[in-house]
Amino acid sequence: MMMRTLLCIGVMAVFVCSININAVSGQLSSTFYDKSCPRAQSIVKRVVKQAVAKEKRMGASLVRLHFHDCFVNGCDGSILLDDNATFTGEKTAGPNANSARGFDVIDTIKTQVEAACSGVVSCADILTIAARDSVVELQGPTWTVMLGRRDSTTASLSDANNNIPSPASSLSALISSFKGHGLSTKDLVALSGAHTIGQSRCAFFRTRIYNESNINAAFATSVKANCPSAGGDNTLSPLDVVTSIKFDNKYYGNLKIQKGLLHSDQQLFNGGPTDSQVTAYSTNQNSFFTDFAAAMVKMSNISPLTGTSGQIRKNCRKAN
Numbered sequence: 001m002m003m004r005t006l007l008c009i010g011v012m013a014v015f016v017c018s019i020n021i022n023a024v025s026g027q028l029s030s031t032f033y034d035k036s037c038p039r040a041q042s043i044v045k046r047v048v049k050q051a052v053a054k055e056k057r058m059g060a061s062l063v064r065l066h067f068h069d070c071f072v073n074g075c076d077g078s079i080l081l082d083d084n085a086t087f088t089g090e091k092t093a094g095p096n097a098n099s100a101r102g103f104d105v106i107d108t109i110k111t112q113v114e115a116a117c118s119g120v121v122s123c124a125d126i127l128t129i130a131a132r133d134s135v136v137e138l139q140g141p142t143w144t145v146m147l148g149r150r151d152s153t154t155a156s157l158s159d160a161n162n163n164i165p166s167p168a169s170s171l172s173a174l175i176s177s178f179k180g181h182g183l184s185t186k187d188l189v190a191l192s193g194a195h196t197i198g199q200s201r202c203a204f205f206r207t208r209i210y211n212e213s214n215i216n217a218a219f220a221t222s223v224k225a226n227c228p229s230a231g232g233d234n235t236l237s238p239l240d241v242v243t244s245i246k247f248d249n250k251y252y253g254n255l256k257i258q259k260g261l262l263h264s265d266q267q268l269f270n271g272g273p274t275d276s277q278v279t280a281y282s283t284n285q286n287s288f289f290t291d292f293a294a295a296m297v298k299m300s301n302i303s304p305l306t307g308t309s310g311q312i313r314k315n316c317r318k319a320n
């Protein structure tokens with residue numbers, strides 16, 4: 001890497017920049033802990049398996065935690081930092097408050113990984129592995145994770161509020177948000193398929209079920225029973241009305257019959273350019289699984305801290 005950079009400097013300054021951007025994720029490696037903590041991946045897998053066996057939704061919650069980590073200044077474990085008297089992190093941001101969960105599972109993993117090899121495995125990597133293992137536990141695809149991320153010492157409430165897309169977003173807003181994170185429109189449609197698992201609070205879909213017209217009438221009526229027009233913000237409904245504890249392609253079939261729960265979900269099948277990809281996934285689960293796995297690797301590689309940047313936190317909730 002050093003050699004390539006030096007060569008580039010000699011050639012053209014602009015080229016150095018583009019090479020270095022690629023080099024950031026290039027420093028990650030699938031074998032990063034093979035020597036320094038060979039049991040790391042099996043420990044994460046075992047704890048995730050136990051947590052999902054206890055509560056299926058936990059698999060969904062861990063996948064979402066990783067997404068919310070990666071979209072706010074990269075996959076650096078920033079979402080895991082607790083607030084204290086002198087520090088405000090990301091946990092109280094609009095998209096996370098009363099909603100982001102799974103922190104206890106990450107703590108359990110961290111404690112066991114620290115017992116096996118102290119000060120070696122980052123919280124950001126634990127989150128990355130846990131997201132993959134959660135999808136596997138819920139019968140979805142598997143993939144090889146790249147490792148070697150380090151943990152941030154800071155977090156940003158305002159970046160969490162600004163960088164995580166809102167469920168009220170239009171298709172063009174979703175596309176540009178993902179593009180801003182180096183993800184394509186194709187990645188957007190594939191990654192949104194994570195909504196094949198898990199639940200949403202009433203507050204996030206109330207306007208859609210009471211006020212939108214591109215929604216299946218019977219579906220709207222049934223969801224209203226569990227989400228009053230005022231109050232009950234925290235009442236939950238499944239994001240995939242058919243199979244919310246199984247990672248499959250039913251989410252896309254739902255969109256085709258206007259049974260997307262969130263406004264943002266239905267935007268992916270609303271007469272626009274992404275309709276064809278939704279249709280393709282609804283009839284071909286293998287292509288969804290392949291594209292989802294590839295897009296997860298891309299998302300997991302957003303701006304990691306590597307080398308001597310950041311730190312390996314001892315406790316995922318607090319900077320060392």
Ligand code: HEM
Pocket residue numbers: 057059060061062063064067098099100101165166167168169174191192194195197198199200201202204239262264
């Ligand atoms: C495209 C833009 C997206 C928007 C607007 C969005 C929005 C939301 C909202 C509002 C919820 C409900 C949260 C709650 O009520 O607690 C949710 C849940 C969830 N999201 Fe997304 N999301 C998006 C993309 C993604 C991506 C890319 C992933 C992962 C790859 C993801 C994974 C999940 C999962 C698994 C849940 C269920 C969490 C649980 O049950 O605890 N979402 N999302």
Ligand SMILES: *[C@@H]1O[C@H](CO)[C@@H](O)[C@H](O)[C@H]1NC(C)=O
Pocket residue numbers: 206207208210211229
């Ligand atoms: C539906 O739209 C009306 C008119 O804009 C508004 O007053 C009302 O608050 C909306 N209801 C919900 C649940 O969003």
Ligand SMILES: *[C@@H]1O[C@H](CO)[C@@H](O)[C@H](O)[C@H]1NC(C)=O
Pocket residue numbers: 081082083084085086087153317318319320
């Ligand atoms: C508050 O949290 C920040 C970030 O984790 C940490 O750097 C700081 O040491 C914490 N302060 C106290 C008093 O624990």
